[in-house]
Amino acid sequence: MNAIPDPEYKARIRKFQANIRAAGLDAALVHANESDFANVRYLSDYWPTFEAGGVFVPAKGEPILIIGPESETYARGRSKIRRIEKMVEYRESAEPQYPGIPVASFKDIVAKARNGKPIKTIGLVGYSVMPLPVYTRLKKDLPGARLVKADETLSGLRTIKSAAEIALMRKAFRISEQAIDAILAEIKPGMTELQVIGIAQREMYKYGAEYEGHAQYCFCGPATNNAISRPTHNKIKRREVIQLNIGARVGGYSSSVGLPISIGPLPARKKRLVEFGLEAHLQTLSLMKAGKPAAEVVKEYEAFVTRRGFKKYMLYGPCHGIGMMEVERPWMESTSEYLLQENMTFQVDTFFADRDFGLRWENGVRVTKRGVEKLSKKHMRLVEL
Amino acid sequence: MNAIPDPEYKARIRKFQANIRAAGLDAALVHANESDFANVRYLSDYWPTFEAGGVFVPAKGEPILIIGPESETYARGRSKIRRIEKMVEYRESAEPQYPGIPVASFKDIVAKARNGKPIKTIGLVGYSVMPLPVYTRLKKDLPGARLVKADETLSGLRTIKSAAEIALMRKAFRISEQAIDAILAEIKPGMTELQVIGIAQREMYKYGAEYEGHAQYCFCGPATNNAISRPTHNKIKRREVIQLNIGARVGGYSSSVGLPISIGPLPARKKRLVEFGLEAHLQTLSLMKAGKPAAEVVKEYEAFVTRRGFKKYMLYGPCHGIGMMEVERPWMESTSEYLLQENMTFQVDTFFADRDFGLRWENGVRVTKRGVEKLSKKHMRLVEL
Numbered sequence: 001m002n003a004i005p006d007p008e009y010k011a012r013i014r015k016f017q018a019n020i021r022a023a024g025l026d027a028a029l030v031h032a033n034e035s036d037f038a039n040v041r042y043l044s045d046y047w048p049t050f051e052a053g054g055v056f057v058p059a060k061g062e063p064i065l066i067i068g069p070e071s072e073t074y075a076r077g078r079s080k081i082r083r084i085e086k087m088v089e090y091r092e093s094a095e096p097q098y099p100g101i102p103v104a105s106f107k108d109i110v111a112k113a114r115n116g117k118p119i120k121t122i123g124l125v126g127y128s129v130m131p132l133p134v135y136t137r138l139k140k141d142l143p144g145a146r147l148v149k150a151d152e153t154l155s156g157l158r159t160i161k162s163a164a165e166i167a168l169m170r171k172a173f174r175i176s177e178q179a180i181d182a183i184l185a186e187i188k189p190g191m192t193e194l195q196v197i198g199i200a201q202r203e204m205y206k207y208g209a210e211y212e213g214h215a216q217y218c219f220c221g222p223a224t225n226n227a228i229s230r231p232t233h234n235k236i237k238r239r240e241v242i243q244l245n246i247g248a249r250v251g252g253y254s255s256s257v258g259l260p261i262s263i264g265p266l267p268a269r270k271k272r273l274v275e276f277g278l279e280a281h282l283q284t285l286s287l288m289k290a291g292k293p294a295a296e297v298v299k300e301y302e303a304f305v306t307r308r309g310f311k312k313y314m315l316y317g318p319c320h321g322i323g324m325m326e327v328e329r330p331w332m333e334s335t336s337e338y339l340l341q342e343n344m345t346f347q348v349d350t351f352f353a354d355r356d357f358g359l360r361w362e363n364g365v366r367v368t369k370r371g372v373e374k375l376s377k378k379h380m381r382l383v384e385l
Numbered sequence: 386m387n388a389i390p391d392p393e394y395k396a397r398i399r400k401f402q403a404n405i406r407a408a409g410l411d412a413a414l415v416h417a418n419e420s421d422f423a424n425v426r427y428l429s430d431y432w433p434t435f436e437a438g439g440v441f442v443p444a445k446g447e448p449i450l451i452i453g454p455e456s457e458t459y460a461r462g463r464s465k466i467r468r469i470e471k472m473v474e475y476r477e478s479a480e481p482q483y484p485g486i487p488v489a490s491f492k493d494i495v496a497k498a499r500n501g502k503p504i505k506t507i508g509l510v511g512y513s514v515m516p517l518p519v520y521t522r523l524k525k526d527l528p529g530a531r532l533v534k535a536d537e538t539l540s541g542l543r544t545i546k547s548a549a550e551i552a553l554m555r556k557a558f559r560i561s562e563q564a565i566d567a568i569l570a571e572i573k574p575g576m577t578e579l580q581v582i583g584i585a586q587r588e589m590y591k592y593g594a595e596y597e598g599h600a601q602y603c604f605c606g607p608a609t610n611n612a613i614s615r616p617t618h619n620k621i622k623r624r625e626v627i628q629l630n631i632g633a634r635v636g637g638y639s640s641s642v643g644l645p646i647s648i649g650p651l652p653a654r655k656k657r658l659v660e661f662g663l664e665a666h667l668q669t670l671s672l673m674k675a676g677k678p679a680a681e682v683v684k685e686y687e688a689f690v691t692r693r694g695f696k697k698y699m700l701y702g703p704c705h706g707i708g709m710m711e712v713e714r715p716w717m718e719s720t721s722e723y724l725l726q727e728n729m730t731f732q733v734d735t736f737f738a739d740r741d742f743g744l745r746w747e748n749g750v751r752v753t754k755r756g757v758e759k760l761s762k763k764h765m766r767l768v769e770l
Binding site: 002033034035036047049050051068070071073074077078091092093094095096097098099124126127128129130131132133135149151194195197198199201202203204205206208209210211214215223225226227228229230231232233316320321325327328329330331333334335 | 387418419420421432434435436453455456458459462463476477478479480481482483484509511512513514515516517518520534536579580582583584586587588589590591593594595596599600608610611612613614615616617618701705706710712713714715716718719720
């Protein structure tokens with residue numbers, strides 16, 4: 001089973017429309033691009049590539065999928081939303097003109113979706129990635145409409161995962177573990193970080209991934225200091241921290257398993273921080289359960305790290321939401337104002353760094369009434385090959 | 386050699402600033418995201434992941450790289466632009482708050498880059514991917530400034546490739562050919578399309594790719610009808626067209642090699658169209674050389690296909706620009722208004738489709754005074770395994 005069942009897509013639209021109405025909106029326009037695909041895929045299973053994608057959802061009635069001029073065959077083959085319109089504003093960034101391909105305007109789309117009823121307020125979802133051509137066309141086609149950021153009308157639905165979503169995430173995490181098994185069997189000094197990524201890619205696709213769940217990490221030595229980075233042609237060396245963050249995507253759902261390893265024993269200073277990192281990681285797991293305020297998890301985690309004398313090495317953490325995107329709402333920050341709920345899924349992301357290296361333990365969890373279900377747990381130990 | 390030399394980055398900024406001045410602009414703001422990274426990377430080598438990236442380039446003086454709150458270590462490690470500022474508008478789409486991380490405003494950035502001189506007109510580059518948070522912040526911080534789409538101030542520089550750029554593209558195409566060699570050696574009936582992609586991924590990273598150059602294609606049977614699509618868990622079958630479009634990226638430069646293959650002989654109707662496709666592909670190559678109007682290539686190509694009686698199968702083509710992005714400016718369309726120039730690089734992309742299948746021959750070329758240099762030519766023949 002690699003897919004969300006069709007009735008679940010219909011239920012998503014129904015619930016989203018209830019939120020649209022509750023927010024006093026006449027409709028929502030949802031946006032996605034190739035790397036930030038989740039909001040559109042959640043509603044339609046359509047996953048744009050090269051071009052962008054949108055969903056226009058009226059407060060009542062049928063939604064319309066909006067695609068670029070080249071994607072019609074692809075969209076008809078996979079979209080759960082049957083009404084599809086092409087717009088030039090969703091084309092590739094190279095901005096071809098496509099002479100001869102007929103396209104729609106937002107005026108056409110609103111007329112179809114609202115049966116001619118005028119529109120006053122449109123909620124924008126995926127606001128952070130909505131690009132200027134879409135926005136300026138909206139303003140031009142619908143000069144009377146008020147446009148408001150409305151991510152919360154959809155993000156709340158995505159936060160609590162269904163049984164089908166959790167099944168896909170479990171599978172994605174299992175594949176990430178298998179990819180790490182292959183790396184541990186094959187990694188050698190002298191390989192480049194990028195060659196290690198190649199091992200992971202091969203395994204992920206072999207076991208049923210549809211894509212990587214995020215840009216994969218393999219960093220060796222000083223490069224492990226990066227919270228965000230890209231692997232390079234740097235060579236793997238003995239007795240250095242090698243940081244792996246490997247994540248497969250299955251049926252639209254991402255995963256990531258992160259662990260520091262070494263080839264040969266680590267020097268004591270590095271081993272001490274790596275081992276404390278794992279302890280702090282397990283501490284976060286023990287702090288989580290349904291009903292707990294998210295900010296409390298953060299504060300208790302930070303107090304634990306401070307008490308143990310490692311505060312100056314703490315860079316980041318302890319958790320962010322995971323689902324379709326490897327990083328999605330909600331983050332857990334000291335400013336968070338929500339309670340953990342059953343079937344929220346988080347990436348427990350434990351990052352410490354010293355001046356010349358860093359390490360990160362990452363595993364996914366599902367919040368339960370009594371604690372958490374670990375979506376991965378195979379690689380929660382220090383491996384010195 | 387996997388990188389553009391440092392002095393070339395300085396020259397790019399100088400030439401871009403000359404264009405900014407010639408366009409009557411006081412500065413340009415350039416945007417990139419994870420999947421549409423090219424404009425920012427061209428100027429800085431910075432390649433955002435998870436977060437977005439920008440470059441603020443004043444008409445005179447030092448440019449400033451703009452990153453999200455989490456990317457500072459990464460950016461300091463790889464950006465050729467030394468001045469770096471963080472802005473919350475460039476954060477991840479999950480919109481974390483990052484309590485405690487200091488960030489800049491566009492007012493701060495303009496003050497630094499222009500030494501306090503006021504700003505009247507800013508050109509927006511990467512307009513098609515510039516998102517609303519960046520735009521609304523610009524409007525708020527610089528209420529007097531006029532904002533204009535200005536992609537042409539940078540795209541012209543990217544169109545004519547330097548010797549270093551062409552060397553990276555040659556290497557990327559060679560790696561794509563090697564990945565296809567491995568697929569041809571290993572593909573079997575019963576494998577999924579996605580498992581075939583895993584073979585390509587492994588090989589690309591093994592031979593020195595930094596990433597895929599585009600979302601990889603392996604489609605079997607009816608799925609070959611898609612101009613844009615994604616590989617699936619569909620199983621590879623004998624005597625069907627299997628479409629491969631495999632592209633590595635090296636040092637920021639993309640490639641793609643596309644060919645239809647089969648396991649066992651193709652039925653005559655399919656073989657005829659596949660073979661005509663290759664003939665049409667070679668025809669395009671023969672039409673190109675420096676000085677030729679791009680629209681003429683398109684018209685002569687279409688006339689050739691029509692004359693040979695295959696017009697109803699023609700979906701697309703014959704060329705689009707390739708470089709950092711696998712699809713970039715300029716496209717070749719019947720409406721194009723430019724002449725081919727030496728060291729422009731194109732993807733010759735020849736696509737035909739019948740009701741139940743399609744096929745695509747793709748290879749890269751560099752325009753020369755007398756014709757083209759083929760950036761790939763190893764797989765220009767019908768392979769029936």
